[in-house]
Amino acid sequence: MQAFLGPNRRNRWLSVIVALVWIGFCWSILSPIGHGESGTHSPDSDQGPWPMAVLGLIMVGTYIAIAFELLHKSLAAMAGACLAVIAAVIFGLYGEEGYEQVHTTIGHDLGVLGVLLGTSILVEIAGHSGLFHFISVKIVKKTEGESKRLFAWMAILTVVFCTFLTIAPGTLIMVTLALAVTRELKLDPKPYIIMIALVANSGALMTFASGICTMMIGSKANLAYLDFFRVTTPIAIITAFVAFLVVRTVYKSSLIDTSAPKERREKVDxxxxxxxxxxxRIFWRSAVILLLTTIGFATAQTMHIGLDLVAMTGGVAALLFSGFDTEKAIKKVKWPLVVFFIGLFVIIGAVQESGLLVKLAGGIEALSGGSGTAMMLIMAVFVLVLSGIVDNIPVAATLIPITIAMGQNGADVTPLWWTLVICSNLGGNSTPVGSVSSVIALHALEQDRSIKIGWGEFLKIGGLTLFCQGVVALTYLFTFLKLDLFPRG
Amino acid sequence: MEQENKDVEESMGLFEAAFQARHVELSIPTINSIVVLHDDSDQEETTMNLAKAAVRKFQGTLKEIPAPVLGMDASEKVVVFQEALPDADLVVVPAPFGEDLGSLSTESLSSVIDLFLCETPKPLLIVRHPLESYDTVLSNPVVLLDWQERFQGIAASYGCCFAGNDGSLDLVAAIAPSTMDEITALIGENEDDMIAFRNLIQRAETRLNGGIVAAVQKMESQNGFQSQFSVHHGQRPASMCASRATEANGIAVCAYLPDSQSTSLGRMRDLILKSKQPVLCLPI
Known part of the structure; x- marks a missing residue:
């Protein structure tokens, strides 16, 4: 709250702008529908203007509090959830089931929470096993300390680590590697850190389990694990390359070697x-368990089991066989994130009951004139822009029920699910607070080297990267749409 | 952000350990001649069994030195023993060596052990408490690491020697609470600053021990034992090592400078007093 009440005017103005953008968006897509549909009281349908307005306001207020760190995001989500439930009870939105529906709503999302919990434990153990640190130092030695080769290999490692460890632990390892190796070789750390922050978001797209947003959307949309290799893996590699090229071009003058090749080689050797x-024991066993879990994810659908079961089994196996301290591993689970998710799901559940999300779904359809291409464009632009301002998780969480509603209205939502997966991950690249990788990378740079990258500097490079990636991603998505390449069924 | 800061420091410490690792050469000592000192105390059986287990483990020879005659003072006893030790590779000694320290037994070693620590240039395996198993204990050394390289090398070399082919070597670096007290005195009791300093010290410990961890890992590849390294804070190093040795059902290993003024000797005494397991004392 301090930030809002204090002298930070930028936050207040940005809050107002986001609120206006959101209201404008809602207005533009709700207005074509008119008033003819109001008055029904079945779940997921129009409950009248007041519940929609109040719950919409609670949702937007929560997102503003998250976006501008007016409150800790877990607290903002829990506060929003309490207000949303109270409002829903007052308006009688929970129908016959009554208050119990809150628990039903949370129960529907237990799959996502299970995946989150299991993978958190597993990657915590794998991340601390030294395995990934070991691989990265081996690769650094192969580059012989030559700055351009080092830069390229770091981009590749970032994608690989984020693929297997998810975005936060993958970024953490790569950022600390960059800080340590650039200090040893007397290189400028800035290009490396910014590149890692931007490339990591592409890494989160690689597979179903690489990013939290990806897991959330994949679970709710029942997207098959192997389909990610067909749709998102190629674009993840392409967009990572785009980010790599942009940063390399912008920081060309900083990517120069400061010592003689012989001296560098000796140091690196x-x-x-x-x-x-x-x-x-932790090193090898965590590697085997991580590999088996990845195979489990890939084959879960054919075995008719949930991904949460695979993730939890991987987490439990890591605890049982790695020898890692159980209490320490469980403590390291991102509990604030779990709380954040629960709060968010409750808010979305209440807003869904007000009928607002169905209205928004109808609005998008009306605005697009039923055209799949237009629907995809609207969703892509909206998600790319808003994910950079607000955390990409709430943006995805809001758009999931909207997409489901659009599907129930008869729209072809398969391309929209993939658009949501791709754009919500890439959208975070535009601002320093848009994605967890940027937050970790910039914070570590400031903490370790006292180098601060301001909003202005990041917006220039991140904005340019996002623009290039957005163009590439849209072209890719439209190609898939036109050639009917999206996997179905 | 507190957790993120800790994670960053931990990961940085790991990389720095690799990038700034001092080259440490471990040389596994040969233990052939094992000498056991008798004191006619209740510890006789335990000491003898442990010495025999050492003979089995290292396929060495056992030499027994009978208990000294009554009426000798501590320095006379030590002189007698020293004369019998020139070829010893390992000396198994019961503690408190026949003295009845009564209520002081938790705070003081016997005068013979005190003199031994200062004057015997041989590795001493000191036994203070009865043991349930003897062969297993010798294969699970817990090595207390010191920031000084010469201490680390010797302690780790003996650790590898005892771990052998199928044992488990536990390397423990512990940050003394007194270090944190000194920092508190310097910077005040601001909790955030203290957390930041604790993280930095943990990072420094990881970095400083990089060379020894790498050397032990390479030794592990050759010999086949299992090793692990961990950094701890919150407990005195000697207490930490002692409790790890109890958990591992092994021996505590520590190197020290046999100078009555050295802090390492004080820590060595502390470890012997705290440990329920045998302690291998390595004079430098």
Whole structure:
């Protein structure tokens, strides 16, 4: 709250702008529908203007509080959830089931929470096993410390680590590697850190389990794990390359070697990757469990089991066989994120009951004139813009029920699900607070080197990257749509 | 952000350990001649069994030194023993060596053990408490690491030697609470600053021990034992090592400078007093 009440005028103005953008968006897509549909009281349908207005306001207020850090995002989500439930009870939105529906809503999302919990434990153990640190030092040695090769390999490692460890732990390892190696080789850390922050979001697109948004959308839309290799893996590689090229071009003058090749090679050769392995049992067992879990994710659908079961089994196996301290591993689960999710799901559930999301779904359809291409464009632009301002998780969480509603209205939503997956991950690249990778990377740079990258500097490079990636992603999505390449069924 | 800061420091410490690792050469000592000192105390059986287990483990020879005659003072006893030790590779000693310290037994070693620590240039395996198993204990060394390289190398070399082919070596770096007290005195009791300093010290410990961890890992590849390294804070290093040795059902290993003024000797005494398991004392 301090930020809002204090002298930080930028936050207040930005809050007002976001609120106006949101209201404008809602107005523009709600107005074509007119008033003819109001008055019905079945779930997911129009409950009249007041419930929609009040719950819409609570949702937007929560997003503003999250976007501008007026409150901690978990607290904002829980506060929003309390207000939303109270409002829904007052307006009698929960129908016959009554208050119990709140628990039913949370129950519907237990799958996502299970995946989150299981993968959190597993990647915590795998991340601390030294395995990924070991691999990265081995690769750094292969580059012989040559700055351009180092830069390219770091981009590749970022994508690979984010693919297997998810975005936050993957970014953490790569950012600390960049800070440590640039100090040793006396290189400018800035281009490396910015590149990692931007490329990591492409890494989160690689597979179903690479990013939280990806997991959330994939679970709710029942997207098959193997379909991600067909649709998102190629665009993840392409957009990562785009980000790499943009940063390399902008920071060309900073990517120069400061020492002689012989001196560099000697320094790099002296790096000892075995210093990173604190316990070989954890090292090898976590590698095997991570591999088996990935295979489990890929085959879950054919085995008719949920991905949450695979993730939880992986997490439990890691706890049982790695020798890692159980209490420490469970403590490291991102509990604030779990709380954030629960709050968010409750808010979305209440807003859904007001009929606002159905209205918004109808509005998007009306605005697009029923054209699949237009629907995809609207969703892509909206998600790309808003994900950079608000956290991409609430944006995806809001658009999931809207997309489901559009599907229930008869629209072809398969392209929209993939649009949502791709754009919600890439959208975070535009601002320093848009994605978890940027937050971790910039914070670590400031903490370790006292180098601060301001909004202005990040907006220039992040905005340019997002623009290029957006053009590429839209072209890719439209190609898939026109050639009917999206996997169905 | 507190957790994120900790994670960043931890990961940075790991990379720095690899990038700034000092080259440490471990040389596994040969233990052939095992000498056991008798004191006619209740510890006789335990000491003898442990010495025999060491003979089995290292396929060495056992030499027994009988208990000293009554009426000798501590320094006389030590002189007698020293004369019998020139070829010893490992000396198994019961503690408190026949003295009845009564209520002081938790705070003081016997005068013979005190003199031994200062004057015997041989590795001492000191036994203070009865044991349930002997062969297993010797294969699970818990090494207390010191920031000084010469201490680390010797302690880790003996750790590898005891871990052998199928044992488990636990390397423990512990941050003394006194270090944190000194920092508190310097910077005040601001909780955020303290957390930041604790993270930085943990990072420094990881970095400083990079060389020894790498050397032990390479030794593990050759010999086949299992090793693990961890950094701890909140407990005195000696207490930490002692409790890890109890958990591992192993021996505590620590190197020290046999100078009555050295802090490492004080820590060595502390470890012997705290440990329920045998302690391998390595004078430098």
């Amino acid at each position: 002296a790096f000892d990757e075995w210093a990173l392995v604190h316990d070989r």
